[in-house]
Amino acid sequence: xxxxxxxxxxxxxxxxxxxxxxxxxxxxxxxxxxxxxxxxxxxxxxxxxxxxxxxxxxxxxxxxxxxxxxxxxxxxxxxxxxxxxxxxxxxxxxxxxxxxxxxxxxxxxxxxxxxxxxxxxxxxxxxxxxxxxxxxxxxxxxxxxxxxxxxxxxxxxxxxxxxxxxxxxxxxxxxxxxxxxxxxxxxxxxxxxxxxxxxxxxxxxxxxxxxxxxxxxxxxxxxxxxxxxxxxxxxxxxxxxxxxxxxxxxxxxxxxxxxxxxxxxxxxxxxxxxxxxxxxxxxxxxxxxxxxxxxxxxxxxxxxxxxxxxxxxxxxxxxxxxxxxxxxxxxxxxxxxxxxxxxxxxxxxxxxxxxxxxxxxxxxxxxxxxxxxxxxxxxxxxxxxxxxxxxxxxxxxxxxxxxxxxxxxxxxxxxxxxxxxxxxxxxxxxxxxxxxxxxxxxxxxxxxxxxxxxxxxxxxxxxxxxxxxxxxxxx
DNA sequence: AACCGTTTCAACCGCACTCGT
DNA sequence: AACGAGTGCGGTTGAAACGGT
Numbered sequence: 328x329x330x331x332x333x334x335x336x337x338x339x340x341x342x343x344x345x346x347x348x349x350x351x352x353x354x355x356x357x358x359x360x361x362x363x364x365x366x367x368x369x370x371x372x373x374x375x376x377x378x379x380x381x382x383x384x385x386x387x388x389x390x391x392x393x394x395x396x397x398x399x400x401x402x403x404x405x406x407x408x409x410x411x412x413x414x415x416x417x418x419x420x421x422x423x424x425x426x427x428x429x430x431x432x433x434x435x436x437x438x439x440x441x442x443x444x445x446x447x448x449x450x451x452x453x454x455x456x457x458x459x460x461x462x463x464x465x466x467x468x469x470x471x472x473x474x475x476x477x478x479x480x481x482x483x484x485x486x487x488x489x490x491x492x493x494x495x496x497x498x499x500x501x502x503x504x505x506x507x508x509x510x511x512x513x514x515x516x517x518x519x520x521x522x523x524x525x526x527x528x529x530x531x532x533x534x535x536x537x538x539x540x541x542x543x544x545x546x547x548x549x550x551x552x553x554x555x556x557x558x559x560x561x562x563x564x565x566x567x568x569x570x571x572x573x574x575x576x577x578x579x580x581x582x583x584x585x586x587x588x589x590x591x592x593x594x595x596x597x598x599x600x601x602x603x604x605x606x607x608x609x610x611x612x613x614x615x616x617x618x619x620x621x622x623x624x625x626x627x628x629x630x631x632x633x634x635x636x637x638x639x640x641x642x643x644x645x646x647x648x649x650x651x652x653x654x655x656x657x658x659x660x661x662x663x664x665x666x667x668x669x670x671x672x673x674x675x676x677x678x679x680x681x682x683x684x685x686x687x688x689x690x691x692x693x694x695x696x697x698x699x700x701x702x703x704x705x706x707x708x709x710x711x712x713x714x715x716x717x718x719x720x721x722x723x724x725x726x727x728x729x730x731x732x733x734x735x736x737x738x739x740x741x742x743x744x745x746x747x748x749x750x751x752x753x754x755x756x757x758x759x760x761x762x763x764x765x766x767x768x769x770x771x772x773x774x775x776x777x778x779x780x781x782x783x784x785x786x787x788x789x790x791x792x793x794x795x796x797x798x799x800x801x802x
Numbered sequence: 803a804a805c806c807g808t809t810t811c812a813a814c815c816g817c818a819c820t821c822g823t
Numbered sequence: 824a825a826c827g828a829g830t831g832c833g834g835t836t837g838a839a840a841c842g843g844t
Contacts (some may be wrong), residue, residue: 367812367838389829405830406813441832452832457811460834464809 364398368407372397376404377412410451417449421458429455434474 364372379395385408388401397404410416421429425447432443440452440459447455 365814387829401829402815402831403813409831410812438833453812456833461810 362398363392363400363403365403368399368411372399373407373412376407379404380408380412406453410453415449416451421450425450426458429459430474433459 368376375395375397376391376399379391379397383390383394388405388408391397391401391404392399399407428447429443432446436442438456438459440456443455444450444452
């Protein structure tokens, strides 16, 4: 059995040894029985492929090799044609309008590059995917939310007319309906009204202390060391997974926004998830780790960590497969032991991606396992967890004003950086955290007690959790 | 000029779906 | 129903380009 690296070597060698196979080794690779060439296409190969498609049309790509003698597999031919040779392709950088469209589409569709490409004439899925991935990386480095709030707001508003629809079936809900689905579940869900939702009685059912009882560092550690006893409510909800399209299946993330848990299999997942993430909301905390019922739950800003149960357990698929490609390769950027105080990028990463994925990729991913960074990171996290347990566990012992100060500082930091130097929309965007500030009203100036303002505690918990997670290395 | 880190993007891979037999 | 070929899709990789020192 060949390892992947061996295959890569073979593949690489086949390219390196004969970059112009058809010219230099025309005999062996022609006729369909020779080894197929990999690697960059040459102009000669392009010409052959164009000639073939001109004569025979698209499709039946495996016949290309037979008919034209091109030493490329059908897959490679299709890809080359679709991504580079098609006459209707639009070359050049994305326009601002296209960029905005991509963001809007991603809000609605997630990583459905092909579907997004269908909405952008002349652009390929690969192109969009590459663009998106680089954009995510840039934004993460800049500590910015992936979705500019104005896009989120717009997308939500665009779908708000659905909000009064109270009867919908789960059946074949398409991803493009995600926002609608969100609105169904979150009446008057938009920027400000979302904040108001935080104060609904259902959301206040959870005693602040029960939220604050979770040391953020432990939550972080939980992903690395699954011994931490708390389990996410979400981990008790098993999605009925439709393996492909219905990745749209919702696994219970947004239900708590409305204060009521819905059946886990009825709702689209990643659309709602994204919106929630876009606003920095994400998780449900089941403070009764043993219960299976749809217990009271809350929307907790910036608390992805708590939705992560044992990564080896029956984990919701959405937690396993989120919308942030290649994030595991960035573990070092936010969890690096070399940076004592993680940057906003770290916060953003945490907000945007469940810890499960991060920790899994850290501790389980073959790509990272054994890597020094991963080992150091895990070591550091465990060390931090000890420190934070000493300092913050139970977290409710942390003075609210401290939490509040931290959240406020965090907010200010986010606000400062939000003038997106990259995104064309940054200038018009309002900070996600600024909305938290709106939500908390004058509480920034006069932090109330945890007991008297449970809603605020939810807020405080969410932000402070993040903060706590990140300040512990300093302790 | 040389080196090095980062970014971009073309291409590959594996998986899953569709359709015909 | 089972199978295989063809195709589509999303994730990942690695070389080239780029930029900074």
